[in-house]
Amino acid sequence: xxxxxxFLFITSLLFFAFGFSTNAVADKKFAVDKIDGxxxxxxxxxxxxxxxxxxxxxxxxxxxxxxxPRILMDAGGGTYQRLAASGVSENGEGIKDLEYVxxxxxxxxxxxxxxPIIKSMYFHNRIFNIANPGTFxxxxxxxxxxxxxxxNGAKFPPVLPADPATTQYPASSxxxxxxxxxxxxxxxxLNIFSRAISGGIFNYEVTDVSPDxxxxxxxxxxxxxxxxxxxxxxxxxxxxxxxFRIEYKGKSIVYSGDTSSVGNNMVLLSEGADLLIxxxxxxxxxxxxxxxxxxxxxxxxxxxxxxxxxxxNVKNLLLSHITPQTEGKFDELKDMIRAxxxxxxxxxxxxxxxxxxxxxxxxxxxxHD
Numbered sequence: 001x002x003x004x005x006x007f008l009f010i011t012s013l014l015f016f017a018f019g020f021s022t023n024a025v026a027d028k029k030f031a032v033d034k035i036d037g038x039x040x041x042x043x044x045x046x047x048x049x050x051x052x053x054x055x056x057x058x059x060x061x062x063x064x065x066x067x068x069p070r071i072l073m074d075a076g077g078g079t080y081q082r083l084a085a086s087g088v089s090e091n092g093e094g095i096k097d098l099e100y101v102x103x104x105x106x107x108x109x110x111x112x113x114x115x116p117i118i119k120s121m122y123f124h125n126r127i128f129n130i131a132n133p134g135t136f137x138x139x140x141x142x143x144x145x146x147x148x149x150x151x152n153g154a155k156f157p158p159v160l161p162a163d164p165a166t167t168q169y170p171a172s173s174x175x176x177x178x179x180x181x182x183x184x185x186x187x188x189x190l191n192i193f194s195r196a197i198s199g200g201i202f203n204y205e206v207t208d209v210s211p212d213x214x215x216x217x218x219x220x221x222x223x224x225x226x227x228x229x230x231x232x233x234x235x236x237x238x239x240x241x242x243x244f245r246i247e248y249k250g251k252s253i254v255y256s257g258d259t260s261s262v263g264n265n266m267v268l269l270s271e272g273a274d275l276l277i278x279x280x281x282x283x284x285x286x287x288x289x290x291x292x293x294x295x296x297x298x299x300x301x302x303x304x305x306x307x308x309x310x311x312x313n314v315k316n317l318l319l320s321h322i323t324p325q326t327e328g329k330f331d332e333l334k335d336m337i338r339a340x341x342x343x344x345x346x347x348x349x350x351x352x353x354x355x356x357x358x359x360x361x362x363x364x365x366x367x368h369d
Contacts, residue, residue, distance in 0.1 A: 030087020034354040038249040040064040041275065041357075042086060044079040046349035048281055048323040049109035057082050057351055058109035059321055061255065061277070062095075065227055065248055069095050072117065073102045073244065073255055076109040080116040082351050094124030096140060100222060102229070103148035104257025105241040106169055115179060115187055118144065122190075122199030129198055139200025147221045147231060148172025149240035150208035169240050176206040209233075211240035213259075216268050218245070232269050234259035237298045245269050251357035253277065254314070258321065261300040261308055270312035274357050277349070278305050280319040283326050285336060295325075302333050306340025317342065320349035 031042055041063055047056025058076025062069050062083070069088060072095075088094050098121055103111055125140045149172055155165040170178075179187045180202070194202040209219050213233040222229035228247040235241070236258050243266060246253045254273040256266060258281070270276050281299040299321075300308075309317050319326075319333065326333060330348050337346060347355075 028087070030090060031085075031352040031354055032087040032090070034356070035064050035067055036356045037358040038066055039246070039251045039253065039357045040067075041253055041277070041355050042069075043320070043349050043351055043353050043355075044082040044086070045074075045076050046320045046322055046351050046353075047076075047078075047109075048321050049076075049107065050324060052324055052327070054322075054327055055351075056322060058112065059104075059258075060110075060113070062086070062088075063246060063253070068093075069098055070227070071100045071102060071229070071246065072098060074104055074110040074257070075101070075112070075114040075117055077112040080113040080120070083117060083120070086352055089120075089124060089127070093128055095121050096124040096128050098144060099142070100229070101144060101146040102231070102242075102244050102255075103146065103172055104243070104255065105149055105236060105239050106172065106175055107239065107258065110257070111175075115190075118180075119190060119193075122194040122202070123197065124199075126197050126199040138198055139194070141201050141203065143203040143205045146172065146176050146204060146206040147209055147229075147242075148175070148206070149211035149233070149242050152211050152238070152240040154238035154240075168238055171208045171240075173206045173208050176204065180204055209242055211242060213241075213263055213265055216265050218269060230269070232265050234265050235262040236260065237294075239298070243269055245273070249359075253357065256300070258298065259300060260296075260298060261304045266308045267311045270308060270314050273312065273314045275316045275318060275355060276309060276312070276314040277318045277320050278309075279321045280305065280326050280333065281321050281323045283329050283333070302336035303340055306337035306342045309337065309344065310341040314344055316345045316347065316355075318347050318349050318355065322349070 041061050044060035045057030047058055057078025059074045060076050060079030061073040063071035151171045154168045156168055179185050182191045191202045194200055209231045211233040213235045218230040218232040221231050230245045231242045234243045241257050243257050244255045252273045253275045254270045255277045256279045258279050279300050282301050285301045285303040287293045287296040334346050
């Protein structure tokens with residue numbers, strides 16, 4: 001059993017190891033320095049599930065509201081490193097007040113770095129408290145709120161006739177509880193660790209959202225202080241998946257997650273969006289051979305991206321979830337998108353790029369290239 005003086009010794013070590021940051025980078029320019037306006041998105045990861053020499057992290061986006069990071073939208077592998085490189089921790093607050101986590105689906109390249117980012121959030125609270133002595137309460141108390149797809153009932157086909165059919169994907173609530181539940185979570189230590197480092201009381205809430213993509217029934221999952229977030233099911237083969245629409249002060253961001261875009265849910269959700277972030281994993285409008293069929297059942301063709309963007313009359317299209325199939329073929333992809341009648345702006349996402357949705361009256365561009 002640890003004695004009190006030993007616990008204090010460990011805490012002191014943590015103070016010196018993690019309690020303050022250096023000013024040596026004060027003059028360095030970071031991605032966070034480009035945040036401007038009421039609603040912004042920082043790309044933490046513009047890639048897919050394959051580690052390539054392009055160095056793109058897997059899918060992840062940090063949404064800033066009134067200049068503050070409030071929403072983490074997916075957290076694939078590498079997004080923790082991008083968060084660190086973004087400079088958000090250099091302003092003294094970091095993501096200590098991050099409120100919402102939106103998970104489009106439970107593929108690893110969309111949620112693999114969730115726990116490292118959550119743990120960092122409590123360290124950012126600790127750092128803020130040390131820099132602001134007398135802060136009360138000492139650390140974060142409010143829960144971080146996770147929204148993701150519920151189960152869709154898809155089963156693994158049994159390998160042998162006697163094998164039971166197993167559900168392919170858990171509900172998001174089961175996934176989150178399996179990590180953080182105080183009694184049974186694999187990372188339950190965070191419940192005591194957050195307090196041991198004076199980062200606050202570990203607390204979370206999780207909500208399952210219907211992944212039904214065959215009907216258009218958008219759920220308003222957040223409606224607070226002018227910030228509205230809607231979620232709707234989209235087709236990603238057997239994978240329960242959601243797309244999200246974020247609205248604030250007359251501006252809107254839509255994120256497709258991963259989807260084949262079968263049906264009209266993406267068109268309806270994207271109507272009039274200022275920025276549409278789209279799954280751009282495919283390089284042709286039809287599978288070139290049977291070995292690619294599975295990908296064409298899961299993701300959106302360039303032609304379908306163009307149809308959705310055109311029919312929804314979106315202002316700006318951001319191509320993301322770039323894969324080896326699409327890397328370096330952006331001119332061809334844009335041509336195929338344009339062929340479907342889309343005339344708005346098309347950008348290709350890059351890690352740590354910031355896109356600001358500024359008021360219409362502003363003379364500045366809505367993005368930083």
